[in-house]
Amino acid sequence: MSGFFKNIHSIPNPTFVLDEELFLQNMRVFDALQKQGGVQVLCALKGFAMWEVFPLMTNYLSGGTASSLNEARLIHDEMGKKAHSCFVVYNQEEFNEVQQLSSHITFNSMSQFERFRKELRKDVHYALRINPEFSNVDFEQYNPCVEGSRFGVTHEELPSVFPSEITGLHFHTLCESSAQDFKEVLDVIESKFGDVLHQVKWVNFGGGHHITKEDYDIDLLSSLLKNIQRKYNIELFIEPGEAIGYNAGYLIAKVEDVVTNKREKTAVLNVSFAAHMPDCLEMPYKPEVVGENKEGVEITLGGNTCMSGDFVRGFRFLEDLQIGETIVFKDMAHYTFVKTTFFNGVKHPSLGLWTKSNEFKLLKSFSYEDFKYRLS
Known part of the structure; x- marks a missing residue:
């Protein structure tokens, strides 16, 4: 610099x-994690969406996560990939196009899943966002599991017979969090949703992982991911936002x-x-x-x-x-020009x-x- x-x-x-060399340093960290931890890393566009570097990014990452139709379009247009879509809420006017642009779609609630259940496609993988009712994020405004949160399905809200159309789980409980924070959340997830983990084929561990921070314990994260993969025989995704452009x-x-x-x-x-x-x-x-x-x-x-x-x-x-x-x-470079x-x-x-x-x-x-x- x-x-x-x-x-x-x-x-x-x-x-x-954006400093290209500093950005590449972050990309190399993610590339090493994918190889070491057996996880697919996605860029969460809500945190970083400078599409000029998407072609460069796709040399290292597996794709992108969209929280809106516009973000799904941007992933399609500038990454040349289908999006992993996790909207807070889908609407009838957009849902067909969202499905066309997405390889994976996560429903935030059972009511949203039921609303669109008859419109689901065979070429899209669907998930439920779950709420473990636990997070170690101190600041409530950034805690998606705070009491009364609108995010995710609690275990008690799950139907007694898990829907056959749902092949994945998605949770987001972290913010600027360490690998140890993730371990604590993972322990709660397994204790509450272990029975469901045995029924699904893939899990998205969300964002908030501070992976590119200097003191982040990549080895611990890799170990946790590999253990989950072996135990449940599932495909793994994570979707950092801040960590993509951190200090870049x-x-x-x-x-x-x-x-x-x-x-x-x-x-x-x-x-x-x-x-x-x-x-x-x-x-x-x-x-x-x-x-x-x-x-x-x-x-x-x-x-x-x-x-x-x-x-x-x-x-x-x-x-x-x-x-x-x-x-x-x-x-x-993160959560600035996107906001x-x-x-x-x-x-x-x-x-x-x-x-x-x-x-x-x-x-x-x-x-x-x-x-x-x-x-x-």
């Missing part, structure tokens, strides 16, 4: 930039103003946490910025929308930030790729027309 920082002022500002991208921004109120100094940027980095406010978390220090001048970074809460506190730099200074946010908005009509960051040949490739710049024609 030395070339990236050396040439950063030649890149449009603001821009989300940046958001380049710029200081446009510096304001002081009482003792709090805020550098107002040409990007928005609310519109361009929403997870920073939803989780919430403080993103890392290149050039930060543990000590120094404490500065709040503020977004450029009129939302009062569009700021994040707690950044420290050796010196005061100056108007025109470039700010580079780290780890901005951005045109709120306030503020300029949307461009999308770009820093190639392994050390060149910048502009993929998309956004214009007034992009803003206008989202409205009517």
